Amino acid sequence: MPELRKDPVLGRWIIISKERSKRPTDFPVEKPRSGGGFCPLCPGNESFTPPEVWSAKSDENGAEGDGSGWMVRVVPNKFPALIIEGDLAKEGVGLYDKMNGIGAHEVIVESPDHEESFSDLPARKMQFVLRAYRERILDLEKDLRFQYVLVFKNHGKAAGASLEHSHSQLIALPILPRMIVSELDGAKSYYSYKERCLFCDIIRQEMQQDVRVVCQNERFIVITPFAPRTPFEMWVLPKHHQSSYCLQSDEELYDLACIFGEALQRLTACIPNVPYNFVLHTEPLRSGGTEYFHWHFEIVPKLTSIAGFEWGSGFYINPLPPEEAATFLRKSLEK
Amino acid sequence: MPELRKDPVLGRWIIISKERSKRPTDFPVEKPRSGGGFCPLCPGNESFTPPEVWSAKSDENGAEGDGSGWMVRVVPNKFPALIIEGDLAKEGVGLYDKMNGIGAHEVIVESPDHEESFSDLPARKMQFVLRAYRERILDLEKDLRFQYVLVFKNHGKAAGASLEHSHSQLIALPILPRMIVSELDGAKSYYSYKERCLFCDIIRQEMQQDVRVVCQNERFIVITPFAPRTPFEMWVLPKHHQSSYCLQSDEELYDLACIFGEALQRLTACIPNVPYNFVLHTEPLRSGGTEYFHWHFEIVPKLTSIAGFEWGSGFYINPLPPEEAATFLRKSLEK
Known part of the structure; x- marks a missing residue:
């Protein structure tokens, strides 16, 4: 019997079609093809991107500005979806509403190493990426035109990545996304x-039921949500209430890096080369710590296709119950 | 300057990134590969599907039941996402909510001809497909377990079609989709x-502004919506207020077939082999004619990818302003 499940946050229903239940190996993943050639995100090619807005330098190496020696580097997107200069010019056109596409669109280069993927980063390196997210949100928060900064990652071509070199992105928006x-x-x-x-x-x-917990440490927990949109969807949450991602100390970010890396390694062990997206959901800019919102990452593997039914209904059909996904993920690093 | 636009119905914002503006030929479309081999939807193979629930027979040919001689045929999906037998058994699990996956999942085989695509159907044949939608919704409406019937089509592999033979689908749902x-x-x-x-x-x-109108006849109009999610998104609407698709007469369905076919031919002339989805949005079952809702089809070509930003925000980035899309579509059938 298939099951309908309701996401407790959004009220979105999904269909768990157990009859179509699958094992990890049933999801076809296209082998990534190495593009070769020139990479604008590699060290030495810093002049091919706009000037950096933030970076973390390695301790041993004191290089400055756009020179090499960086571990993580944030630059404006060369082909931004929204642009930073101008005012919003909100306007009605008959019954329609529009405004200028003002915003920031930045690229977080996660490693100087072209071959190193986000999930392979050791915690002390991933911590710098997670710190970059925090620092950029805090900086963009000062711009009163923006209401939200959405941090996201596209990994793998099927998940929308257009450059091979591991990177995430952020878009600062003048309105709260739906x-x-x-x-x-x-x-x-x-x-x-x-x-x-x-x-x-x-x-x-x-934590009580313990059937959808993938992994945890003292501060963070990773679960497969009760009503996941896709097979192996995971949420990463702080165990103690925290409304804003930006309230985290460097020490907390290190613990987050440990568990985030582990979650992605478990996923990759289940499905090698899995394309995925992740997004950070935190409270809106300048909210000042709400009691009711709790920041988290959502990791959404790209393994099923969004077709007419999903487009038309906002309903998702997921062939893998999250309890089974959690079992696969828990066992995935056993030798 | 990119532009933010708000969908007046949903309040959903989208980004029109004019800087990335494209011509129809800039959208890569995978050539469809003919699968060959056995087709369960072809005439003569009726026994490979569950027994039909509705069909339209050709006038010349009086064949009955599951034999050949049909023009359009509706059968239960052999691998349904929801199943028809059972009760809902709504249940809470701690703070979560779930129910049995009760529903109907049917396949509308649009033509006996394996090679004939929906957009190629002459109006008098397409009318039978549109009639099948109406008749099936009216029939499923009698089942009080269902609140909505979503009719949709996946055309092309990239849009989620798994069978080559032209068909659409419907899913009857026990709850209103989000x-x-x-x-x-x-x-x-x-x-x-x-x-x-x-x-x-x-x-x-x-109709006054006349910049996003693609085509029209006496009863129906096709527009590119003000805030489209994808390039070449189109809406097909009745010009006069009508809340339910099922209120249409056969004569109206013929006019609808004319304009629906024309819209898809214009789309295909712009982008040969374009993969697309369409969905029918009509009022919920047993609503009895609301003043505020107006049924329509949404045609959504699959030309851009849904990546982390869209997943995380519900915001879409569309490189083609709908005014330009309408211009391409209006000119597309000129010789």
Whole structure:
């Protein structure tokens, strides 16, 4: 019997079609082809990107500015979806509404090594990437035109990556994205009913039931959510209530790097070369610490196709129950 | 300067990134490969599908039941996402909600001819497909377990089609899909403010401005919407207010077939072999004719990829302004 499940945050329903249940090896993954040739994100080619807006230098090497010696480097996107200069010029056109496409679009180069993927980064290196996210959000927060900064990653061609060199992106937006509005609404309505954070309650229940927990450390937990959109979808959450990603100390970011890396290694062990996206959902800029929202990463492997039904309904069909996905992920690093 | 535009129905914002603006030939389309071999949807192979639930027979040929002689044939999906037998058994699991995956999942075989695509169907044949949608919704409406029937089509492998033989599908659902709820909410809130149907107002404005109209006849209009998710997205709407698709007469369905076919031929002339999805949005079952909702088809070509940003935000980036798409589509059938 297939099952309908409701995402407790968004109210989005999904179909778990157990009859079509699959093993990790049933998901075909295209082998990545090495592009070869010139890479604008590699050390030595810094002049091919716009000037950097943030970087982390290695300790041994004191190189400055756009020179080499960086471990992580943030630069404006050369082909931005939104542009930084100008004002919003909000305008109505008959019954329609529009505004200028003002925003920031930046690229976080995660490693100087062209071959090193995000999931392979040792925690002390991944920590710098996670720090870059925090520092860039804090900086863009000062620009009062922006309401939200969305940090995301496309890994693998099928997941939308156009450059091979490992990188993530952020887009600062002048309006709250619909998905964030829905999450905030869902979380707020639960809070006003229960006086408790919905995500804290989810974590508590997941730790008790222990059927969808993938891995955890003292500060963080990784689960397959109750109503996942895709096989092997995972959420990474801080165990203790924290509304904004930016409230984290460097020490906490190190612990986050450990568990985030482990989650992705488990995923990759299940499905080699898996294309995936991840996004950071944190509270809107300048919210000042809400009681009801709880930041988290959502990792969404690209293994199923979005077709007419999903487009038309906002409903997803997922052939793999999250309990089975969690079992595969828990066992995946056993020798 | 890129532009942010708000969909007036859903409140969903999209980015029109004009700087990345493209011509139809800039969208790479994979050539379809003919699968060859056995086709369960071809005449003569009727016994390889579950027994038909509806069919239209050709006039000349009086064959009955599952024999050949059909023009359009509706059968239960052999691998359904939801199943028809059982009750919903709604249940809470701690803070989560679930129910049995009860529903209907049917396949509408659009032609006996394996090679004939939906957009190639002459109006008198396409009318039978459109009639099948109406008849199946009317029949499934009698089942009080269902709240909605979503009709959709996946054309081309990239758009999720798994069989080559031209077909569409429907899924009857025990709950209202989130996308429909959002459309109803948006339309209802506009109506309560203005006392007018939002879609009727859109049609009036589009006909006046005449920059996003693709084609029209006496009863129907095809537009590229103001805030399209993808290049060449089109909406097909009845010009006069009508909340339910099922209220249409056979004569109206013939006119719809003419304009629907023309819209798809224009699309295919712009981008040969274009993969696309379409969905029918009509009022929920047993609504009895709302003043505020207006049924329509949404045609969504699969030309851009859904990556981390779209997943995380519900925001779409579209490189082609709908005014330019409309111009290409209007000129596409000129010799």
